[in-house]
Amino acid sequence: MSATVSFKVPTPHGPRTVTLSYARVGSGEPLLLLHGIGHHRQAWDPVVHLLAAERDVIAVDLPGFGDSPALPDGLRHDLPTMNAALGALCEAVGIERPHVAGNSLGGLLALELGREKLVRSVTALSPAGFWSQAERRYAFGVLQAMRAIARRTPLPLVERLSRSAAGRTVLTSTIYARPGRRPPEAVVAETLALAQATGFEETLRAGIDVLFTDDVSGIPVTVAWGTQDRLLVRRQGVRAKQIIPHARLVRLPGCGHVPMNDDPALVARVILDGSR
Structure with missing residues (x-):
């Protein structure tokens, strides 16, 4: 069911209230789903029912996308702020160290949460941050x-x-x-x-200097890339594997940048395998 939750996030100007919209379904270990820039939580609809058979699934609209308002003044749409906001979201909805799966921007955020040890496993589908400057x-x-x-x-x-x-x-x-x-x-x-999307420009601006260069240690990591990804080309998956050597690198045949629609059964299996 769809719901909203509000919580405080610290800023240089004092705590500010962030409100996020999310949908929650299923039972089992918690699984947080994060969409890409310009999209909304319904990007996960093709796989939610498959995941909910084994997981307590929380699909969230990121700040400034879908039904979630943009971050308040004093908060940037950057990685440290998003880490803090998503960590506070988990606390507000009563989950501790969920599994997390993300696509594109959501994949980058998932890896950041993993690097900060805020989650118990990461599945990143065509994650941002492994590009060359030209890409x-x-x-x-x-x-x-x-x-x-x-x-x-x-x-x-x-x-x-x-x-x-x-x-x-x-x-x-x-x-x-x-x-x-x-x-x-x-x-x-x-x-x-x-x-x-009220957060589009600020989120894109915050991503100009982003490169993911750190290993994600101590938790299972899966990086999956569609063979038909026309936005973030699949050679970026090879770079991700080099940066996160223990990560499982999975090929998604016939899938584009948002693979949940192209092959729901395969994507659900990759996420569930990565979170077991």
Whole structure:
């Protein structure tokens, strides 16, 4: 069920209240799901029911995305702040050191939580932060173009395009290898989520200098990459393996940047295996 939770996060100007929206379902060990920039927690819908059979699943809208407001003044959308906010979220909803799975930006955040020993395992799907500068500029340029198109396309046109597989390809082929599989209502919702994301620019700005260069020791780590990822190319997975030598590097055949839609069964199995 969908819910919101508010909690205090320290800032140089004193504690500030952060409010996040999340959905929780299932039973078992807790599993926190983190989406990518410009997306929302519904990105995980294709796999949630599979994960909930074995896990207490908490899918969260990151600050400034989906139904979660942007961070208040005095808080930057950077990695230390997000670590603090997600740690406080776990405490507020009554979970301690959950497993965590993240995609893109969410994968980077998951690895940061693992590096800080705030979680018990990490599964990162095409995580950000393992790029060269040229690859980062390319990815950021694509994201900015996607955002501009989403904001400029009238809603009736988005709805009309979403009714056909060809139209869904036009709208979402950058992130999905199999966009025709995405339900029309989901395509409309995620296009609106991208257009209306109040945290988009600040989050992108905070990522300009981000490189993940530290090992994540002491916990199981899985890094998985879609073979058809057109946003963060799969050679970045090799770099991730070099930086986190004990990580399990998994190939996701036929999957794009957001693989949960392209092969739900495979992605769910990778996450559950990584959290066992």
